[in-house]
Every structure is written in structure tokens, then in C-alpha cells.
Amino acid sequence: MSAVPSRFSTTKAATEREVRGAGGAANPGNQGASAGQAVGLSHAGGPSFSPLYRQIKDLITASLQGGEWKAGEAIPSELDLAARFGVSQGTVRKAVDEMAAENLLVRRQGKGTFVATHAEQKVQYRFLRLMPDEGSQSLERQLLDCKRLRAPAAIAKQLQLRAGDQMVEVRRLLKAQGRPVVLDDIWLPGNLFKGLTTERLNQYRGPFYGLFEAEFGVHMIRAQEKIRALAADAEAAALLQVPLGAPLLSVERLSFTYGDKPVELRRGLYHTESHFYRNELN
Amino acid sequence: MSAVPSRFSTTKAATEREVRGAGGAANPGNQGASAGQAVGLSHAGGPSFSPLYRQIKDLITASLQGGEWKAGEAIPSELDLAARFGVSQGTVRKAVDEMAAENLLVRRQGKGTFVATHAEQKVQYRFLRLMPDEGSQSLERQLLDCKRLRAPAAIAKQLQLRAGDQMVEVRRLLKAQGRPVVLDDIWLPGNLFKGLTTERLNQYRGPFYGLFEAEFGVHMIRAQEKIRALAADAEAAALLQVPLGAPLLSVERLSFTYGDKPVELRRGLYHTESHFYRNELN
DNA sequence: AAGTGGTCTAGACCACTCT
DNA sequence: GAGTGGTCTAGACCACTTG
Secondary structure, eight states: OOSSOOSSOSSSOOSSOOOSOTTSOOOTTOOSSOHHHHTOOOOSSSSOOOOHHHHHHHHHHHHHHTTSSOTTOEEOOHHHHHHHHTSOHHHHHHHHHHHHHTTSEEEETTTEEEEOOSSSOSSSOTTOOEEESSSOOOEEEEEEEEEEEEOOHHHHHHTTOOTTOEEEEEEEEEEETTEEEEEEEEEEETTTSTTOOHHHHHHOOSOHHHHHHHHHOOOOOEEEEEEEEEEOOHHHHHHHTOOTTOEEEEEEEEEEEGGGEEEEEEEEEEOOSSEEEEEEEO | OOSSOOSSOSSSOOSSOOOSOTTSOOOTTOOSSOHHHHTOOOOSSSSOOOOHHHHHHHHHHHHHHTTSSOTTOEEOOHHHHHHHHTSOHHHHHHHHHHHHHTTSEEEETTTEEEEOOSSSOSSSOTTOOEEESSSOOOEEEEEEEEEEEEOOHHHHHHTTOOTTOEEEEEEEEEEETTEEEEEEEEEEETTTSTTOOHHHHHHOOSOHHHHHHHHHOOOOOEEEEEEEEEEOOHHHHHHHTOOTTOEEEEEEEEEEEGGGEEEEEEEEEEOOSSEEEEEEEO
């Protein structure tokens, strides 16, 4: 490859070598220009160029994905990570900064850096954009159904499964002051959620995504939503206690875990008479 | 105040003094610990503590607001800004990084840093989240009305005006393949948009926000949207060519310029039969 | 007091753009 | 080649949390 020894490839991250453990000298005579840069490639043949901090980011992400640190736990300090990966604290910092901006990690001054979690947060429902016109959010959950079935083609496709694969379907209501506001249908890959039952869902306090983290090791890290207006059919009208044909917000959400892998499809019907969907544009 | 001379206050930014112009020595004997930090206050009596880079950010924002650099133009290089403000390049970099993350500035390697603009972009409508189910976006505009009126209380309040103040109201359609998809009502403060006429709006190619920047010096930098589902009334049904009572997406947008000042209220009705509102959650 | 993240600086070199 | 932003390092000190 190259005459210059390198710790990290210029294209993709070296997955295993956490080079130069404790005891080694701190890369003398090579400061300023980083080892990764010194290779000086970035010509034809690859994704061209990956800076060191991005490779570090990939390594940290891999550890998250591999379950080395669990949701809510602290990851090693910046200095520890710098020693472990054989880079400067500043480079680790830049990697962690980006991951904090993406809500994968949470920094707390004086305490450490923690794996982001959907549970035990101030904001209970991180992905829920529903807001009441007046007052503050306070939602009760009512589980309607939880069953296993074979994936219909349309749903399987979005979850990158084969039609007919095992899958879990959950239906539930969210209520505000006793009135139903959201009707959710949720589809999950069966292989990732073995042992998910009505009881487990009912026992758990807090959002489903907290349960998924704690019990199944599945972290939802981002999601895409497609929003439409549609008229309530008979079933939705009955459950949401609105007239047949009443306008409802349809919110179709595809959620992803590490590696951009889709692991949940959700279709919510929102009654937006005294609530609205809030969005911020930048 | 303090025995130690400081270039920037610990609480709020010093607005005028762009300290130590050219020629001055580069802050010898005070590296490592910054001047701002050396003051060492941050106790009772204020917003507690504002790091240097944030004060720099405020100064750059003030220059943007004051029109020193216009939309699409380059701002001075990082080294120039560092010299101008009497700080290191790294501190300017951190300030600019944040402003780039907020879409106030756009960095282009090798070329410079530019003031973000709604005009002449790849993405024509930066704030529009409407997506076609199939194919790619291609929208025609049709201006329906543009008139001056006295602000109704409800609208005035959101724009922080007094009821009865002069205001401009615009109504327009967006069409895809000849079919109406969006009906927008737009309200603007009259004092900021003197001389805005039907002709000006029709002449201008590109999004309204581009026109607002170029002709009136008003930059929309962020917005909040409230989304609901509602049934089409007679007027909306006629204009959007849908049946009376058809479900529509109502998108109420409040847009802000520098200093979190609201400068536009917009109410859009979206026909979401072959389009949807796209959102990303993190 | 020790450990963590947060800020600031200075200097080196790399990648990209334009002349 | 000169100028711009992009990456990486090293070191100092500040702010915050915990023992």
C-alpha cells in the first residue's frame, strides 16, 4: 500500500487495531501532520478521504453498536479514548462533538460523556412532535393489541425484510385528559424483538423506545416521517372518538438504528383539534 | 470591574471595540489562558458566563444584521476576522462552525465563508418540506393577490406588531404538473416591505425569500411550523380543486430574522394526495 | 483534590480553488 | 503559488462535579 506506516487507512477505518496501548511513546516526531494525513493518498479508487476524527467516530459507533457501552451509561473519558486510539484529545473531541450533535452521545460537564437514551429523560418522548394548544404535555398510554404475524410485502420492504418474515404488530392509543389523541400502529422485525408481549409492554413505565433499549438492545437513533392529511375511516373514527371522515394527521415514521438500519415502522393518526405537530426549520 | 484588562466582557459582548488592529503584538505572555477567561468572573449578577467564541459569534451576527455583508457574499477569511477581533483563528473557527451549523453561514473549502441565502441555491425552497410521492420537485407559482391592510389582532400579535399596523397580505398557489398543491396566505409587516407590489413579486424568479433578501434586506434564518389536519372550506376547495370537506394539511409558519425577530406569518394548505410533508427526527 | 468536559492559543501541514 | 478552509497536535487554564 504505502511506504509510510499508518494507523488508520485513508479510506475506511481500521476496525480492530487500537494501536499503541499504554506505555508507548506519544508518537514523537510526527505531530502536526497526523499519521492519517501523512499517507497522503486520496487519489482514485475509493471514497477519496476520511479524516482521522471520522474514523474515530466510526470506531466509537461500532462500540456502541456492539453494546460495549449501554444506553445511559458513561463512555470512557476523552483522554482515555485518545490513549486507546492513539490520537490527541482534540481529535477525539471533534469526533465526540459530532456524535453529540447527532444525539448519539450526551456530554455533561464535569461528569463525562454518556450514551444517549430514550428512557429517563426530561423529555419523555424524544421523537413525538405533538404539542397541546394549551397547557403542558401529559399523555396516558393504552395498549390495544400486540400480536405476531407474517410481514405484508409493503411493510417488509420498508424494514428491509422478506415478505412473510416474522413480525410484531402493536396497536395503542395515547390519551390527553382522558381523550384519545393518537392512534399508533407499530411494526417491528420479529427476529429483533423475540419475547415482546402485551405484558412486557404494559409493565414498562416510560416510552417504548426505552423498553426497546433496555430489553432488546435496539437503539432508535433517527427517524424519517411522512405526513399527510386524511379522512378518518370507521375504525379510526371509533377509536379516536371523532366523526367518520373527520380530518386526521397521518404520520408515517420509519426509525433507524446504528448503521442506518430500519428497525421500526409506525403509522400514527393524530387528532389535531387541540393539539398540533410542531416543527422547527433551519 | 476587574484588575485584569479584558477585551470582552464576561457577560455580554463588547459591541464596538475591535481591539488591537493591525501592527499590535500578538498578545504575548497571555496565550493558553485567554483574556476572556482570565477575568475569572461568572459569579452572581448576569447570564453568568459567555465564552469568547460566543461573543465573536454575536459580533459576526451583528455585522450580518447590519448589512456589512449581504446574502451570498463572502465574509472575511478566518485569519482576517481573527486579526480584527484580536483572537486566535481557532476561536473564530469555533464561532463560524456554530453559525454554519445554524445555516447562517456556508463554508466552501478553498473559496471562503459565505452568507447563507435562499436565492441561487441548489435547493430552491429551503423551508418547504413538501415532497412528491414520485418524481422530483418542480413547482410553478401563481400569484393570486397582494394587498395592504391593517393588521388583525391575531396576526399582529404573532408578528409583535400592534393591531391596526400596516401590513402586506399575499395569496398564491404552488402547482405541480399544472395541478394546485399548495395555497399560501402570507402576512408581512408593512414597514419592512415598503414598495412590495404584485409586479415585483411576479417579476422575481425564484423563491420569495430570495426577493426579500435582495430587495428588502430581510433574511429568514429559521422558522417554526404548527401542522394540523383540517377540512377544506369552499374557498380552499375551489382553489385547490378538491371536494368540499376534503382533508388538507394546514401548515402555519412563523419565520424569524436575526435576533429572533418574527417577520413573516404564513398559512399554507397542502393537498397531500400525491405529495407529503417530509420531516427528519434526530 | 482529582477528574471531567469546555475554552483558548499556537503552529504545522493537508485539501481545495483560483490565478 | 497564494489564499482559503480542514485536520491534527500539544499545552494551558477554566468551569463543573464528585469525593
